[in-house]
Amino acid sequence: MKLNKEKFKSDYKRKLMNTFAEEIDTASKLHKYFALGGLVRDYVTENWVNTNKYYMESGEKQVYYFSMEFLIGRLLGSNLLNLGIRELCYEGLTELGIDLNELEEVENDAGLGNGGLGRLAACFLDSMASIGVPGHGCGIRYKYGLFEQKIVDGYQVEIPDYWLRDGNVWQIKKENKAVEVRFGGNVRATYETGRLSFIHENYEPVRAVPYDTPVVGYDKNMVNTLRLWSAEPVDYEFDFSTFSRGDYLKAAAYRTSVESISQVLYPDDSNFEGRLLRLKQQYFFVSAGLQSIVRSYKKSGLPMNEFHKHTAIHINDTHPSVAVAELMRILVDIEELSWEEAWHITTNTMAYTNHTILSEALEKWPVDMFMKLLPRIYMIIEEINKRFCEELSRRYPGQNGKINSMSIINDGVIKMAYLAIVGSHSVNGVAKLHTEILKNQELNNFYQVFPEKFNNKTNGITHRRWLMKANPKLTEALNHTIGTNWIKNPNELGKLENFKTDKSLQRKIASIKKENKLQFSNMLKAKYGIDIDPNSIFDVQVKRLHAYKRQVLNILHIMYLYNKLKENPNLDIVPRTFFFGAKASPSYHLAKQTIKLINTVANKINNDQSINGKLKVIFLENYSVSLAEKVIPCADVSEQISTASKEASGTGNMKFMMNGAITVATLDGANVEMKDSVGEDNIVIFGLKANEVISYNKYGGYSAFDIYNNDMRVKRILDQLVDGSLGVSSGEFKNIHESLLMFNDEYFVLKDFDAYVKAQEKIDTLYRDPAKWNEMCIMNIAHSGIFSSDNTIREYSKDIWGTRELKSVPVID
Ligand SMILES: *Cc1c(COP(=O)(O)O)cnc(C)c1O
Secondary structure, three states: OOOOHHHHHHHHHHHHHHHHOOOOOOOOHHHHHHHHHHHHHHHHHHHHHHHHHHHHHHOOOEEEEEOOOEEEEOOHHHHHHHHOOHHHHHHHHHHOOOOHHHHHHHOOOEEEOOOHHHHHHHHHHHHHHHHOOOEEEEEEOOOEEEEEEEEEOOEEEEEEEOOOOOOOOOOEEOHHHOEEEEEOOEEEEEOOOOOOEEEEEOOEEEEEEEEEEEEEOOOOOOEEEEEEEEEEOOOOOOOHHHHHOOOHHHHHHHHHHHHHHHOEOOOOOOOOOOOHHHHHHHHHHHHHHHHHHHHHHHHOOOOHHHHHHHEEEEEEOOOOOOHHHHHHHHHHHHOOOOHHHHHHHHHHHEEEEOOOOOHHHOOEEEHHHHHHHOHHHHHHHHHHHHHHHHHHHHHOOOOHHHHHHHOOEEOOEEEHHHHHHHOOOEEEEOOHHHHHHHHHHHOHHHHHHOHHHEEEOOOOEOHHHHHHHOOHHHHHHHHHHHOOHHHHOHHHHHHHHHHOOOHHHHHHHHHHHHHHHHHHHHHHHHHHOOOOOOOOEEEEEEOOOOHHHOHHHHHHHHHHHHHHHHHOOOOOOOOEEEEEEOOOOOOOHHHHHHHHHHHHHHHHHHOOHHHOOOEEEEEEOOOOHHHHHHHHHHOOEEEEOOOOOOOOOOOHHHHHHHOOOEEEEOOOOOHHHHHHHHOHHHOEEOOOOHHHHHHHHHOOOOOHHHHHHHOHHHHHHHHHHHOOOOOOOOOOOHHHHHHHOOOOOOOOOOOOHHHHHHHHHHHHHHHOOHHHHHHHHHHHHHOOHHHEHHHHHHHHHHHHHOOOOOOOOOOOO
């Protein structure tokens, strides 16, 4: 946007005055932040209004990305960056005696997601607006985001994340765009209108109120919308006498029950909990979103039978898959289309992304719960399933076992993944390996029936947040070396390869990493009082805590290294600082025990003078987007060590690669494609392959006891878990110990241990050769461009949505 420093300064002072009646020297930091945020939002509004007008008047095809989670983080810095005014504002504010970096720290993270799935949705919004795809987000405005994690005595303690406490400068409440969502009650069939129709009666109404956040494109006049829905009680029209007989207490209970719908984000990552409230949340935002999309579609004057030509709806994992049935309800019951026509429109509108093959993550709603809460939707799913099973019977006559196994409703549960597959024209996995596993194993039955629906879209990350914003020094060095074209076309980072042995670039890359490490160490010193050696290797594993991600393998290896150092304090190893950051689901016992184990080992190692500071272990409290932006740019080593076949893609892996870390990885998820892109000499691969894990599992796994009995290193560390040598009671880590031995190591931690030790020894050797190491760092940055989510979104747009990439939004008078 066009703006000069003097205008900005005077705009800013006026904004502070108009909003808070204050001048700079008297205003609090919070007010200074809000004034800046408010001003930035003002700068955006004209383009936002124009973009909306264009969409309304042109009939341009738009995509709506439906997701239970948007893990956005902070918006001030990325909005300034995308508007191209960050530099200017930084300087202007400096002249006013204000530090922009400090103001950015005031913003609460919008932590409306658990991990990778929610962060992907946020990266996709940024990429859509930045490459010009008309696309919006649709989700829930949770009052409380993902819990804040505190570590107390080594244990995780969860604190509610009231992220809206200070208000939010980006969202605009659109009271006039509210819609009604209906739960419970009963359905009556009637011919009163001369057509079989269904009347929903005695339902409980909920008012869905949208809050809109602008999504600003990079160097573009496109401003898309993230629409998040909040649940409120209806305050008029609703006759309490039919529902609660005017009972005051019941009315109060109604209010509480309604408000609970958008109260909290469920803190489970890759784990399904069949709670009624969760199902309510899903239908709530899906119904509200679809009603508002259909309403605005009709307002634009286009005919209903062309809906799918102007609208694409994306289902992010199965959480919003009830959208298939809800769109059918709207088209059949309200728009009075025939079933066949409605089905044609629905299947051509919907597309579904599968995010996991973990069986514990698959959503299966009990039929009795579902039909009570959503009686009409249940009828529609039954009808969809009846027709689908008829199709299967024609294809597989007499094969009832097969047909039952594919039935959407079976054994008293509704399988939401099957509903999503049957009701969509596209089903995609999130990395090549993951998609192959879907096609050949997990969803092979469906692949046989609908081969044309299945496709791969490897995940990505926005390089604007994860490189340009998170690592400005590296960004400047890249601009200096290869120019700035990579910003619009991240594949051009490939040009860096020409400089991989360039001594001056190597030195520059190394010194930037060092500065980032120093800055982070100083922050940790101030916050935790911990001394960290910035010359040590920074080895980082940050992600949700889960058995399949194998934080346990990492900490067991650290225990092994510590044992070696205790035996030989002169052992020649490069000093290393191991960082962990991970939230555990509050009900996930084994994961919480792993956090305690990491902190216990950290406590022991960090306080042992005899190892001369060669090892340090730091557990970073409250891993979040804003913390990720700080820690990733200073990582030397990225730990991506999931059990092969279990991590569908991963996106943390890509963020590290783009910031020049060397990855220690299993051949899982997108790690495979990272290896293919950077070359096997520039990544350290170890461990079982996906097909090996899958074939072991076919025959009941391997024998963990064999390894325990034959590998003395393994025996020793496993014994140390339970013999009190860690300085805590011997029962403290009993479950971890059992999961590895008694329950035969479901995630192949011991099986991969030897290979992991060797991989880490290789890292140690490589790090001793700075020229080689720096070359590897450069190669990783150079080959990370294909993992920009701009590339991912281009493929979604072209292959799935049929949306266009607009160079700019035409200005509408
Ligand atoms: C990127 C990101 C994740 C996903 O990390 P994975 O290593 O892919 O699991 C989770 N949480 C946050 C805060 C992130 O930024």
